[in-house]
Amino acid sequence: MGKEDLPPATPPATGDGKTDHELPGYSSARTDRGVLRSEHVYTLETGSKPKAWLLLKVNSKAKDPKSLPLFFDNDKITGKVELDLEKTEHIQGVTLTLSGETLQVGQDPVPFYSQVITLWSTEMGDPKNPTPVPEVGGSKSKVKAASPKLKGTYSWDFSITLPEETQASDTPKGPKRTFPLPPSFTERGSAAYVDYKLTVTIKRGSFRVDNTLATSVAHYPRRRPPPPSDLQRASYIDGGQMVGPDADPAGWKVLPPVKIQGTLFDTKQVEVEVSLALGTPLIFSLNSPVPLWITLKSADSQLLDLLSTPSSFLIRLKRTLAVGPDASDNNREERSDTTFPQVAGRGIVWPLSETQGSAETSAAGGERVLQGEVNIAVTTKISFVFPRVSLRYAVELLPFAAAGFTTTAPPGVPLISQHIEVVTDPVEGLPPRSRAPPGYVAKAEAEYDNAIGVLTAANQRFLHFHHSMG
Missing domain, CATH: 2.60.40.640 (Immunoglobulin-like)
Structure with a gap:
């Protein structure tokens, strides 16, 4: 997997x-x-x-x-x-x-x-x-x-x-x-x-x-997100850079930071604090980016330099199809027979220094700041919550994938996760656009059928049901 x-x-x-x-x-x-x-x-x-x-x-x-x-x-x-x-x-x-x-x-x-x-x-x-x-x-x-x-x-x-x-x-x-x-x-x-x-x-x-x-x-059903903060809206219209959470707290959802321990180059124990913020409101249209703001803090500058490289980040848009009598419950227990997660997109990250004109510093003592985004493809299914069948999305930050750093965090388990909604239309008068610098492109998703056990079984059950109905 x-x-x-x-x-x-x-x-x-x-x-x-x-x-x-x-x-x-x-x-x-x-x-x-x-x-x-x-x-x-x-x-x-x-x-x-x-x-x-x-x-x-x-x-x-x-x-x-x-x-x-x-x-x-x-x-x-x-x-x-x-x-x-x-x-x-x-x-x-x-x-x-x-x-x-x-x-x-x-x-x-x-x-x-x-x-x-x-x-x-x-x-x-x-x-x-x-x-x-x-x-x-x-x-x-x-x-x-x-x-x-x-x-x-x-x-x-x-x-x-x-x-x-x-x-x-x-x-x-x-x-x-x-x-x-x-x-x-x-x-x-x-x-x-x-x-x-x-x-x-x-x-x-x-x-x-x-x-x-x-x-x-x-x-x-057609729906638009509410407008973003005044500062974010102005930056979209003017083509300027994003304003971070410190200068525009109304424009961001700052999630609780997490601390990650690990070993650097098999020689010393290190720790880094990771903070992730998503642009608000947490409702995004098809073919639009989810803005990200990432802050790393550590006493080890070598660790910060290593982890602040874009290739170290694993950020994904997770889609979860929930079925059964508790599908409409946002606090439901995720069971393998009623919960079907998939990767619907991947995030990209770039150093703040590569976006000219930002008012915030990308590298300071004990801290690194990066920007990023997760694009919602135009072919994405819009989210909905309904009895017996619901479709939800979340932006997730996973443990770092940096050569030379071994983390104690379990692989594949999100460090930070935030639910978002996906709707049909962009904000009125505000066409979505990417802020990514040239050359930063998310890895393409392979288009192939699910091959894991639970979904394969679902395929077989569906085919049997479909033919019996015919």
């Missing part, structure tokens, strides 16, 4: 093994939320010469009509349902359902949202000009019921709105709480999924088999 004991993040993929170019990630739809880009068409066919007799047409924000329909929070999903019946058929009604469910591999899906609209029913009269049925308690409709025998072409427009929140519980009998509607989440070999579906149902009546036509839809 290497020094960090975590697998790299897998390439995004759909639950059926299709790669993410067919599942519209948020990065593929950076557009005004009011713009509809594609019409997606789904059909049911029949006969020896296949002909579509039921069509579902959906308008969405996705660039490619071959991908899944894409929607943001509180969007209206619009489209139409069409029938083309060559012979008379018995149909009592046509409904459209927008539903959401979580799925943990090896278990039954757990629905958390459902909204049903009736496009037509016999009691709504003429299927070409239906009259809405009054709500419960309203006056009875005087519309003459239509015959369930339909032939020819019919078309019904629909509009259904995604809510911002929903009620869900951690267990089947547990109390329901209000949560933001989670984003779609699906990856190859994942232990859990969040799926939304649009389903058309052709109701045939008693003792007849209904017909259904369904498609998954992608939902991504």
Whole structure:
């Protein structure tokens, strides 16, 4: 597993093994939320010469009509349902359902949202000009019921709105709480999924088999971080350097320092104090850097010189998928069968002296100061907390990897860890940019499937479940 004991993040993929170019990630739809880009068409066919007799047409924000329909929070999903019946058929009604469910591999899906609209029913009269049925308690409709025998072409427009929140519980009998509607989440070999579906149902009546036509839809809640401190904002706009925690305490989250003991060149016992600060607020958008400020303190100048080299630092963005009844608990115990960590990115560090114009000194007696950042890739899945499936991120500083220094700290165990949130959009009017000097680039992550035991087992369980459902 290497020094960090975590697998790299897998390439995004759909639950059926299709790669993410067919599942519209948020990065593929950076557009005004009011713009509809594609019409997606789904059909049911029949006969020896296949002909579509039921069509579902959906308008969405996705660039490619071959991908899944894409929607943001509180969007209206619009489209139409069409029938083309060559012979008379018995149909009592046509409904459209927008539903959401979580799925943990090896278990039954757990629905958390459902909204049903009736496009037509016999009691709504003429299927070409239906009259809405009054709500419960309203006056009875005087519309003459239509015959369930339909032939020819019919078309019904629909509009259904995604809510911002929903009620869900951690267990089947547990109390329901209000949560933001989670984003779609699906990856190859994942232990859990969040799926939304649009389903058309052709109701045939008693003792007849209904017909259904369904498609998954992608939902991504859009959110921006709050603005940074005035000093940090000014430095972004002017292209200046970061202002450190001493001069701008409002702009940083300074974490408690840790002391590390070890042996230097196998000859003497040494100690260093490490302090890590992250730029605030601790909410970052896709394709943006997480600013870091690192301070080393020690009575041994040789140790400081050794550890303050950029290659000595191991900083990572850890992604943790939590599943099960306690997935929404931020203080949950991390068990190997319900917790799936991955490396989602790596940090880079550079001496403060390489960023011209800084007001703080990089080297002082008994102290070294460095800057750094962890880039959040545009392909990163946004974080969310929801019953049974949650996705969290943390920036972690691991023990040093410096030749000549042997630490007593256990390898792979973070010295410092700080939870952050990942959202879709940058701060209004403040495009993200890297502060790294030229030549400082994070090591690329290898894109390969997880091969560790727990996730391999999850892969196998998923494949068995998927084929049994098919």
